[in-house]
Amino acid sequence: MKRSTPTLNLVRLLLAATGALALTFSAAGQAQTALDDIMKNKEIKIGIPTDFPPYGFVGADLAPKGLDVDMANYIAGKLGVKIELVVVTSANRIPYLQTKKADLVISTLGKNPEREKVIDFTAAYSPFFQAVFGPKNIVVKGPADLVGKSVGVTRGAIEDMELTKIAPSGVDIKRFEDNNVTVSAFVSGQTTLLATGASVAGNMMARNPNLSAEYKFVLKDSPNFIGVAKGEDKLRLKVNEIIAVAKAAGDLDKMAQKWLGRPAGDLPN
Amino acid sequence: MKIELDFLSVLAQWPLLAKGVAWTLALTAFSAVLGGLVGVACAWARAYGAKPLAYAVASYVELIRNTPFIVQLFFIFFGLPAAGVKLTPEIASIIAMVMNLGAYATEIVRAGLDATPRGQMDAAKAIGLNRLQMFRLVVLPPALAKVWPAMVSQIIIVMLGSAVCGQISTEELSYAANLIQSRNFRAFESFIIAGAIYLLLAVGVRKLLTWVGPRFFFGSFGAQR
Numbered sequence: 051m052k053r054s055t056p057t058l059n060l061v062r063l064l065l066a067a068t069g070a071l072a073l074t075f076s077a078a079g080q081a082q083t084a085l086d087d088i089m090k091n092k093e094i095k096i097g098i099p100t101d102f103p104p105y106g107f108v109g110a111d112l113a114p115k116g117l118d119v120d121m122a123n124y125i126a127g128k129l130g131v132k133i134e135l136v137v138v139t140s141a142n143r144i145p146y147l148q149t150k151k152a153d154l155v156i157s158t159l160g161k162n163p164e165r166e167k168v169i170d171f172t173a174a175y176s177p178f179f180q181a182v183f184g185p186k187n188i189v190v191k192g193p194a195d196l197v198g199k200s201v202g203v204t205r206g207a208i209e210d211m212e213l214t215k216i217a218p219s220g221v222d223i224k225r226f227e228d229n230n231v232t233v234s235a236f237v238s239g240q241t242t243l244l245a246t247g248a249s250v251a252g253n254m255m256a257r258n259p260n261l262s263a264e265y266k267f268v269l270k271d272s273p274n275f276i277g278v279a280k281g282e283d284k285l286r287l288k289v290n291e292i293i294a295v296a297k298a299a300g301d302l303d304k305m306a307q308k309w310l311g312r313p314a315g316d317l318p319n
Numbered sequence: 320m321k322i323e324l325d326f327l328s329v330l331a332q333w334p335l336l337a338k339g340v341a342w343t344l345a346l347t348a349f350s351a352v353l354g355g356l357v358g359v360a361c362a363w364a365r366a367y368g369a370k371p372l373a374y375a376v377a378s379y380v381e382l383i384r385n386t387p388f389i390v391q392l393f394f395i396f397f398g399l400p401a402a403g404v405k406l407t408p409e410i411a412s413i414i415a416m417v418m419n420l421g422a423y424a425t426e427i428v429r430a431g432l433d434a435t436p437r438g439q440m441d442a443a444k445a446i447g448l449n450r451l452q453m454f455r456l457v458v459l460p461p462a463l464a465k466v467w468p469a470m471v472s473q474i475i476i477v478m479l480g481s482a483v484c485g486q487i488s489t490e491e492l493s494y495a496a497n498l499i500q501s502r503n504f505r506a507f508e509s510f511i512i513a514g515a516i517y518l519l520l521a522v523g524v525r526k527l528l529t530w531v532g533p534r535f536f537f538g539s540f541g542a543q544r
Contacts, residue, residue: 202488205497205498205501206501206502210501224408224488225488225494225498226486226487226488227485227486231486231487234397235396235397235487235488238396238397238398238400238401239400239405240396240397240400240405240408240487
């Protein structure tokens with residue numbers, strides 16, 4: 051047998067360290083102390099995006115803005131604690147929860163079975179949707195109003211599938227290669243309407259206020275949930291309480307109206 | 320690795336493919352006819368036109384030949400609306416292809432014009448032909464005959480280049496292949512079939528043009544070679 055080399059030793063050390071870390075995390079997961087710690091320290095760490103308008107982006111004053119940021123402040127306010135915003139990305143938002151770098155993640159998180167294995171979800175707090183957008187002076191209330199108009203969409207995207215399903219004959223669906231080209235076609239006036247996700251549309255409308263584009267009707271809903279570390283039931287139930295109150299008081303609708311141009315509607319618990 | 324090919328699920332979409340073939344051929348036909356005319360006119364301007372005209376044509380040729388086709392296409396489709404010119408994807412595609420082929424055809428035809436012997440033009444002058452007659456009857460036909468194979472190749476290149484027009488939602492053959500594979504995820508089969516159709520189209524168009532040239536454009540000059 052070969053003698054162990056320095057490299058091999060290093061690998062063993064790393065493996066041992068990883069194992070120890072994993073143990074630490076799983077132990078922490080059982081503790082259910084997050085809410086107590088937050089109340090004791092009078093501070094909550096909430097992960098928010100800054101690369102996903104209108105949910106989370108950096109404003110002209112370099113401060114984070116958006117629906118997710120408003121929601122984070124809202125929850126901290128209801129808990130009566132200070133807030134520390136932690137910037138997360140799509141790729142690291144779940145690890146941030148697992149490693150306690152954030153108590154909550156409010157970052158357009160969709161619920162799916164794979165994610166439910168590693169983190170827990172609160173009730174939904176905001177809608178995410180694919181929809182049809184268009185200028186204010188054109189009346190479009192539903193699929194039937196699309197007849198005779200051109201609608202730009204990104205080929206193969208969810209909104210393409212949904213639009214193709216519901217569009218009556220006589221709708222001029224123009225399919226483009228990617229979101230940038232689809233948006234360019236709408237912005238340059240080559241298509242009358244635009245079918246795309248809320249974030250892409252929000253970005254487009256923020257950059258082109260002169261188009262006075264607005265939300266027309268929804269193609270598909272896939273609401274956002276707040277992520278909580280696995281097993282932190284006390285914190286999760288407390289946040290659910292806050293969401294339920296906000297929903298009843300119409301605050302969720304107000305936030306969605308402000309950032310997305312439509313009310314939150316009927317969100318799942 | 321074992322790949323299961325399912326060509327039937329792509330071929331079942333044959334109406335889309337047929338529409339794509341029709342658009343590809345239509346784009347090619349328009350650009351070949353109009354682009355050819357642009358090429359002959361510009362070649363004349365470069366060879367015999369007034370200096371400013373010759374320079375203007377030279378700029379056009381260099382501009383087109385030294386920029387990518389997709390940039391030209393995007394400029395026409397996304398750029399021109401800012402100047403108030405809104406074109407349908409199909410018209411934008413045809414204009415881009417005509418401009419593109421026109422520039423290359425200019426240089427191809429000019430090479431043929433340059434190859435016309437001086438004596439032939441002196442002879443034409445001697446029998447009292449005016450400049451237009453001289454160009455049309457004496458210079459152009461043998462010039463076209465000489466460069467016809469290069470011209471046909473350029474038309475095929477432009478036809479294959481029309482695949483890019485799907486990017487602005489012109490529903491040509493590549494657009495159809497892309498749409499089909501985005502629906503049934505049979506990318507491999509879609510593009511194999513599209514590739515095979517392009518191959519057949521290219522061979523067919525080349526045969527047609529080789530047949531058409533001597534019969535309609537330069538008569539017996541083709542036979543002299």
